[in-house]
Amino acid sequence: MSDLSFQSIILKLVNFWVSKGCIFLQPYDTEMGAGTLHPSTALRVLGKEPWNAVYLQPSRRPADGRFAENPNRVQHYYQLQVIIKPSPENFQEMYLESLQEIGIKVQNNDIRFVEDDWENPSIGASGLGYEVWLNGMEVTQFTYMQQMCGYLCRPVAGEITYGLERIAMHVQNVDSIFDIRWNDRTVEKKAMTYGDIFLQSEKEGCAFSQRYANIEFLRSSFDLYESECFKLALNHLPTAAYDLCLKASHSFNLLEARRSVSVIERANYLKRIRSMAKACAKAYLESKSERLEEAQENA
Amino acid sequence: MHNELLLELYSEEIPYLAAIKAVKYAEDFFEKELKSANVNFSVVEVTSGPRRLAIVLKDLAYESSIKSEKIKGPKVDSPEIAISKFLEKYNVDKSSVLEENGYLYIEIMESLNLKSLLIKIVNNFIKSIPWPKNMLWAEHKISWIRPLKNILCIFQSKILEGIEFGHLHSNNITFGHHVLFPESLVINSYMEYVQKLETRKVMVNQHLRKAKIIGDAAKLCELHSVHLEMDENLVAEIAALVEYPFMMVGKIDHFLVEVLPRELIELTLKKNQRYMICEKADKTLAPLFIFAANINVETRSKVVSGNEKVVRARLHDAMFFYEQDRKKGLALYVEKLKDLNFHHKLGNMYDKSQRLFDILQILNNKLQISSDIKLEKLASLMKADLASVTVSEFPELQGIVGYYLFRDVEKEIALAIKEQYYRGEVLENISKLGYIGALSDKFDTLISLFLAGERPTGSKDPFALRRQAIAIIKIIEFAGFDLDLIQVIKEFSAKSFKEFVSDQGLKDVENFMLERLKNHLKNTYKSELVEDLCAIQNEFRINKLIEDVKKVQQFLGTREGLSLAGAFKRVHNILEIEEKRDKTGFSSLNIVQKTLNDDEQNLVSEIEKLKGVNLLKLEAIGMQINHYLDNTLVNDNDAQIRANRLNLLAKIREFASIYPRIF
Numbered sequence: 020m021s022d023l024s025f026q027s028i029i030l031k032l033v034n035f036w037v038s039k040g041c042i043f044l045q046p047y048d049t050e051m052g053a054g055t056l057h058p059s060t061a062l063r064v065l066g067k068e069p070w071n072a073v074y075l076q077p078s079r080r081p082a083d084g085r086f087a088e089n090p091n092r093v094q095h096y097y098q099l100q101v102i103i104k105p106s107p108e109n110f111q112e113m114y115l116e117s118l119q120e121i122g123i124k125v126q127n128n129d130i131r132f133v134e135d136d137w138e139n140p141s142i143g144a145s146g147l148g149y150e151v152w153l154n155g156m157e158v159t160q161f162t163y164m165q166q167m168c169g170y171l172c173r174p175v176a177g178e179i180t181y182g183l184e185r186i187a188m189h190v191q192n193v194d195s196i197f198d199i200r201w202n203d204r205t206v207e208k209k210a211m212t213y214g215d216i217f218l219q220s221e222k223e224g225c226a227f228s229q230r231y232a233n234i235e236f237l238r239s240s241f242d243l244y245e246s247e248c249f250k251l252a253l254n255h256l257p258t259a260a261y262d263l264c265l266k267a268s269h270s271f272n273l274l275e276a277r278r279s280v281s282v283i284e285r286a287n288y289l290k291r292i293r294s295m296a297k298a299c300a301k302a303y304l305e306s307k308s309e310r311l312e313e314a315q316e317n318a
Numbered sequence: 319m320h321n322e323l324l325l326e327l328y329s330e331e332i333p334y335l336a337a338i339k340a341v342k343y344a345e346d347f348f349e350k351e352l353k354s355a356n357v358n359f360s361v362v363e364v365t366s367g368p369r370r371l372a373i374v375l376k377d378l379a380y381e382s383s384i385k386s387e388k389i390k391g392p393k394v395d396s397p398e399i400a401i402s403k404f405l406e407k408y409n410v411d412k413s414s415v416l417e418e419n420g421y422l423y424i425e426i427m428e429s430l431n432l433k434s435l436l437i438k439i440v441n442n443f444i445k446s447i448p449w450p451k452n453m454l455w456a457e458h459k460i461s462w463i464r465p466l467k468n469i470l471c472i473f474q475s476k477i478l479e480g481i482e483f484g485h486l487h488s489n490n491i492t493f494g495h496h497v498l499f500p501e502s503l504v505i506n507s508y509m510e511y512v513q514k515l516e517t518r519k520v521m522v523n524q525h526l527r528k529a530k531i532i533g534d535a536a537k538l539c540e541l542h543s544v545h546l547e548m549d550e551n552l553v554a555e556i557a558a559l560v561e562y563p564f565m566m567v568g569k570i571d572h573f574l575v576e577v578l579p580r581e582l583i584e585l586t587l588k589k590n591q592r593y594m595i596c597e598k599a600d601k602t603l604a605p606l607f608i609f610a611a612n613i614n615v616e617t618r619s620k621v622v623s624g625n626e627k628v629v630r631a632r633l634h635d636a637m638f639f640y641e642q643d644r645k646k647g648l649a650l651y652v653e654k655l656k657d658l659n660f661h662h663k664l665g666n667m668y669d670k671s672q673r674l675f676d677i678l679q680i681l682n683n684k685l686q687i688s689s690d691i692k693l694e695k696l697a698s699l700m701k702a703d704l705a706s707v708t709v710s711e712f713p714e715l716q717g718i719v720g721y722y723l724f725r726d727v728e729k730e731i732a733l734a735i736k737e738q739y740y741r742g743e744v745l746e747n748i749s750k751l752g753y754i755g756a757l758s759d760k761f762d763t764l765i766s767l768f769l770a771g772e773r774p775t776g777s778k779d780p781f782a783l784r785r786q787a788i789a790i791i792k793i794i795e796f797a798g799f800d801l802d803l804i805q806v807i808k809e810f811s812a813k814s815f816k817e818f819v820s821d822q823g824l825k826d827v828e829n830f831m832l833e834r835l836k837n838h839l840k841n842t843y844k845s846e847l848v849e850d851l852c853a854i855q856n857e858f859r860i861n862k863l864i865e866d867v868k869k870v871q872q873f874l875g876t877r878e879g880l881s882l883a884g885a886f887k888r889v890h891n892i893l894e895i896e897e898k899r900d901k902t903g904f905s906s907l908n909i910v911q912k913t914l915n916d917d918e919q920n921l922v923s924e925i926e927k928l929k930g931v932n933l934l935k936l937e938a939i940g941m942q943i944n945h946y947l948d949n950t951l952v953n954d955n956d957a958q959i960r961a962n963r964l965n966l967l968a969k970i971r972e973f974a975s976i977y978p979r980i981f
Contacts, residue, residue, distance in 0.1 A: 128619075129621045129624075
């Protein structure tokens with residue numbers, strides 16, 4: 020059993036995918052709910068151009084925060100995202116190999132690919148694939164992307180999203196996210212834990228998103244981002260427009276965390292974000308002189 | 319040489335329900351194709367596993383090996399060019415042409431090739447599997463349920479060349495257990511396929527996997543002195559998730575089992591994790607779960623501890639929420655119902671609770687089950703758990719959480735809170751208060767949504783209104799309540815929906831309920847009876863109606879019943895003939911009283927007496943009518959008498975038309 024620190028896990032996985040031909044990109048600098056929303060996935064899976072990338076992405080899910088009282092749930096965590104287009108023939112095997120790199124041996128653990136059809140209606144994305152279970156716990160999302168931003172993906176990209184904290188908790192045998200060792204201890208110093216680094220910001224982040232975030236501000240921000248996004252897309256600036264789509268999406272996530280969105284409003288907001296994403300994708304494809312088939316809108 | 323065909327489609331993990339459907343499809347497909355091609359077989363067997371779908375066909379042989387077909391061509395006297403085109407198409411010359419009835423025919427003899435037929439069938443099969451969802455992957459043009467990796471197809475121990483699907487061609491290799499024996503191996507027969515894969519940790523047959531799961535799970539339970547809960551669907555699902563099931567036991571912290579509602583633990587373990595649960599001798603939940611691992615490792619390995627960790631994490635999570643709710647208590651959530659929407663025209667769940675009290679009182683006035691105080695309490699608390707954190711995390715547990723939060727305060731009310739979701743499906747032991755609680759919720763949902771303008775369409779019923787109506791009917795039937803639905807609907811609407819009530823709205827609800835009732839009855843009783851008896855009702859007492867339908871159906875099967883039906887039929891027939899002949903209709907209005915004889919007077923007055931009376935009382939009239947017809951010449955020589963008699967028959971016909979479909 021390996022005793023890898025969180026940062027070592029990240030380094031090893033990144034190196035593994037780099038050795039498989041992925042470029043090592045950096046996290047995107049706008050708040051987002053998942054690694055899939057990084058333009059390196061959201062925009063790059065569109066069109067014919069091959070694309071192989073690995074990157075870390077901090078993911079913010081304001082509604083998931085539990086003020087650090089729950090050992091398994093935080094509103095800010097890290098995903099390791101791998102995107103390979105077209106999807107490789109032995110994608111599952113590559114993933115299993117990557118687990119070996121961090122000491123998770125397939126002969127000693129029950130690793131299963133369990134059916135999971137993944138959907139992110141806010142950016143018109145859907146894929147078919149699996150949750151990967153490691154001894155009963157879901158640690159990774161494994162998806163063949165079928166559509167993105169309302170367009171069909173041709174060719175299909177394979178996406179792997181590692182839930183790093185969960186994997187680290189398995190590897191290090193700890194029961195709480197906050198006990199994860201972030202670095203290796205030395206003779207002189209103890210290792211820093213996840214809690215040492217993030218406990219304060221987690222608690223304050225929860226307070227902000229669930230109690231203090233200004234609802235009026237968020238609502239008008241959403242509207243402003245939205246109109247700017249469409250304007251930029253119309254002016255053939257899709258990558259800049261997409262930034263604003265992300266900002267609008269995050270504003271919505273905060274509104275949800277503040278419980279200020281009713282069921283009908285929620286559907287409406289998601290629709291608006293989807294339209295923004297579609298407009299960005301359309302302009303993006305035009306910029307690459309590519310045409311793609313639109314996906315059917317589900318009723 | 320064994321005429322055996324083996325086909326294996328090897329892919330990434332196939333979703334469980336899709337696999338079940340594919341197995342059924344494959345069985346039907348191959349049986350049908352072989353039969354229609356007149357090919358005999360001894361076995362069509364389909365096996366499925368998480369990564370493979372395999373079909374074996376054994377002892378294939380043609381019924382006869384020569385087939386001839388006659389193809390019709392142009393007329394004998396057609397222009398030369400038409401004839402030569404026809405001959406060209408089938409590559410024959412004039413000498414092979416036959417003549418029959420002025421047309422040219424060609425006879426084609428085919429010495430049949432079993433191989434080429436099988437190639438055609440298999441290729442069609444692969445293309446035609448109706449997966450619920452198809453996906454693309456990489457740059458391939460083919461779509462499948464999950465990425466398809468290999469096609470094994472052997473016939474008579476050799477590769478059946480010619481099987482093609484996109485970039486894949488048939489070969490004779492397969493793969494062992496995905497992580498333990500991933501290397502390819504060559505296969506020459508089905509027996510080899512099963513045995514070699516078995517040693518490489520793949521049990522190809524899903525039935526054997528299921529049996530192993532059940533057998534090994536039972537053994538583990540015995541070891542721990544607990545009793546396995548058998549859930550067929552769960553076992554089938556588990557069998558679809560592993561190539562080779564190794565059953566293991568995990569432990570659950572005792573106090574979690576003691577404190578958390580059993581339903582919550584079951585939901586987490588069975589639905590989320592696909593674990594099996596066990597009971598102790600006293601039928602309470604054992605602090606154990608049984609799970610299937612896809613590999614065989616020693617129990618001290620991380621496999622068991624990992625699974626236990628997941629359970630612990632999930633249940634601790636649940637505990638976190640449940641404790642919050644227990645501290646608050648159910649009553650404190652009543653106010654919070656104001657934050658939960660029901661429908662934009664009908665307000666929130668708190669408003670619904672108010673209406674629930676109204677309908678509970680209305681039902682109770684008729685059924686005398688409980689007291690106003692209790693009903694008020696029930697109404698206010700019934701929906702309260704919807705505002706609890708546990709239910710917002712586990713929406714499937716609505717009603718159940720309410721029960722647990724209140725059972726130490728007042729058990730009777732707590733039980734009714736749980737029982738409100740009873741849908742009349744299975745004859746469970748429901749309390750009387752529970753029955754009317756269940757009815758009240760469904761009545762409110764149904765009537766309020768209808769009055770607010772919601773209507774289910776043929777394909778969309780987002781509020782599940784049909785289900786609510788059917789449940790109301792079943793509950794009333796099982797509980798044996800004597801309720802007039804029309805009364806209830808009217809009273810409730812008047813009391814609680816003053817702004818919304820419209821005659822049309824009420825009519826719509828009544829008709830909707832009536833349709834559901836008719837459908838329900840038609841499951842057991844004859845359709846014509848149901849339609850006619852429902853049509854003459856002016857009240858809507860379900861149990862009485864069911865009794866009536868039952869009795870009538872019975873009666874119509876008796877000698878008297880048949881005689882009655884027969885009598886009406888004779889009347890119909892006679893009138894049909896005579897009306898056609900006279901080119902006019904006969905009617906009771908044209909009866910001339912004084913021309914009637916004594917028997918006829920009697921018949922008329924009897925019919926008058928029986929109008930509006932229950933069909934069951936019509937025994938005697940049947941005999942009377944038959945007797946009259948047996949002893950009377952309707953077509954009397956005297957035109958007036960004849961007309962009068964026919965008008966009398968018309969009166970009988972009008973009488974019978976109260977039940978237009980039965981008679």
